[in-house]
Each structure stands twice: as structure tokens, then as C-alpha cells.
Amino acid sequence: MHPITIKLFLAQGHADGLRIAEISNWSGKAIACPRNEFNTLLKRDEVEKPGIYLLFGDQEDSNPTVYIGEAEDIGRRLKKHETLDWTQVITFISKDDNLTKSHIKYLEGKLIDKFREVDAVSVHNAQTSGAKLPESEIAYMNAFLECVYQILPILGVYYFSTKQSKAKSSVLYCKIKQLEAKGRRTNSGFIVLKGSQAVFKLRPSVSNAIKNRRQMLLDKKILIEENDYLIFTRDHDFSSPSTAGAIVRGGNTNGLIQWKDKDGQTLKEIESQENGNE
Numbered sequence: 001m002h003p004i005t006i007k008l009f010l011a012q013g014h015a016d017g018l019r020i021a022e023i024s025n026w027s028g029k030a031i032a033c034p035r036n037e038f039n040t041l042l043k044r045d046e047v048e049k050p051g052i053y054l055l056f057g058d059q060e061d062s063n064p065t066v067y068i069g070e071a072e073d074i075g076r077r078l079k080k081h082e083t084l085d086w087t088q089v090i091t092f093i094s095k096d097d098n099l100t101k102s103h104i105k106y107l108e109g110k111l112i113d114k115f116r117e118v119d120a121v122s123v124h125n126a127q128t129s130g131a132k133l134p135e136s137e138i139a140y141m142n143a144f145l146e147c148v149y150q151i152l153p154i155l156g157v158y159y160f161s162t163k164q165s166k167a168k169s170s171v172l173y174c175k176i177k178q179l180e181a182k183g184r185r186t187n188s189g190f191i192v193l194k195g196s197q198a199v200f201k202l203r204p205s206v207s208n209a210i211k212n213r214r215q216m217l218l219d220k221k222i223l224i225e226e227n228d229y230l231i232f233t234r235d236h237d238f239s240s241p242s243t244a245g246a247i248v249r250g251g252n253t254n255g256l257i258q259w260k261d262k263d264g265q266t267l268k269e270i271e272s273q274e275n276g277n278e
Helices: 035-042 074-079 101-116 135-155 161-168 208-219 241-249 267-274
Strands: 006-010 019-023 028-034 051-060 063-071 088-094 172-176 179-186 189-192 197-199 223-226 229-232 236-238
Touching: 006 135, 019 135, 028 035, 028 135, 035 074, 035 088, 051 074, 051 101, 063 074, 063 101, 074 088, 088 135, 101 135, 172 241, 179 197, 179 241, 189 241, 197 241, 208 223, 208 241, 236 241
Parallel strands: none
Antiparallel strands: 006 019, 019 028, 028 088, 051 063, 051 088, 172 179, 179 189, 189 236, 197 229, 223 229
């Protein structure tokens, strides 16, 4: 990732109101607002343009919800969603009016796929989307999406920010019953790597939160059964090393103790050294 400058304008003067985010030399613009500022959003000229939008709702099964859509007139489409149960909307439009129907369908499809890759949010789209584009237009839209992913954390959506920090920490290991999981620390938690193993049976004392989280991973095929254990089919983000360790070990776990480097040093010892507390 290269350094960028993001300009954030607070239209009401406070961080919880309507916000406009732009990146230097980017043709796009993001506008976000809570539901109670929805009428203010609809008065803006930008929402009469083509673009994509994300509607975030309250938690469901411990996860927030998101609905992703596209429209040639975002404001008109959003009015049709007033009856839905959502708390915040984020829209993305082009300042130079160069987004076509095919462009926004492509962006919508890629965002739906991206959000479905993470377990930290429940996607409410019943089906996927997308559009076929020429190679040059795909490159243009993928560059547009990169800016979308850079802006989302600034607007409070952190689900993808961990991907940027994978290479910044060494691999850590969590072992139990001849099984081994691999992971890394990230800026916003912990990531368990594809191919990691986890015990098949949960401990009787496991918390409901871990039990539900494990079941969601199984339902989404992020964890699958192999022989007498489970295996991660792809990299997966967790909010903490303890949550990651609990999924691997089948019960509540102190991740600072159970995750260790190749020399057997615990994560707690590693962090203590990094903080100058040797």
C-alpha cells in the first residue's frame, strides 16, 4: 500500500453525522450518514447520480448486517429502502459522472463477494450480482474498488483492514492433540491462516458465543470436516487471538499463552519484549 491523503468533511460538524470522504486524485466520493440524517442525505445533488450503496443494520447472531445495492439514481432507490431496518448508509459515486450501469453492477457484485468472505458481518443480499466488462474497464473498476476499501475503515467499516497487515507479523502456532493452526497478529485482531487445523469436538464448558461462532464458520464452509478434525478452507479474521484460539481448541482459551512462535515463545512474551518489558 502506498501513502494516500483522505479528506473527511463533517457536514454537521460532528463525527456521528453526515460525512463526505474523498481521496486525492480519485474520481470517486463517499457519503455516509446515520438513519436520522437520511433526509439531509437525500437533499444532496450527488445522490441523484449512479453509484453503489451499503445499508448497515443492527446485530444478527452477534454480527452486524449489510445490504449492498446499486442504482442509476441512488437517492430514488434509497427512498424505497426506508421501510427496512438499517442504521447507517454509505454511498459511493463518481465525481466525473463516468459510472455506467455496467460499472455499478460490477462494483455491486465485487462488494457482495468481498463481504461474504468475512464472518464479522451478515450479508442480506439474497443473490450475487455483477456484470461483464472489457479488460480495460475491469482495471478501472478494480482501481475504484481499492479506494472504496481504503475509505471504508475511515467511515467505521473495518472488516477488510486486517488484510493489509498480514506480512507485518511472524507466523504463530497453536497446537492441541497433534493438530496445529497457524496465524498472525493484525492491526485489528488476529488472522488464522488457510489450512489450519481445529479440534472436532467442543468442550462441555464452551461459551455460547464460541459455540455460535464455530457453527457459523461451519455453515459458511470456512471450517470443514476432514478425518477426525476440522480444517480452515481460507484465511479468516478474528477480533482477538483468544477468540481464534477458542475456535481452534474447542473452548475458551487465553490466546496470549496458547499462540507461540517457532521457538516456543508465547504471544504474551513477544508483546512484552516489544513493549520493552523484558
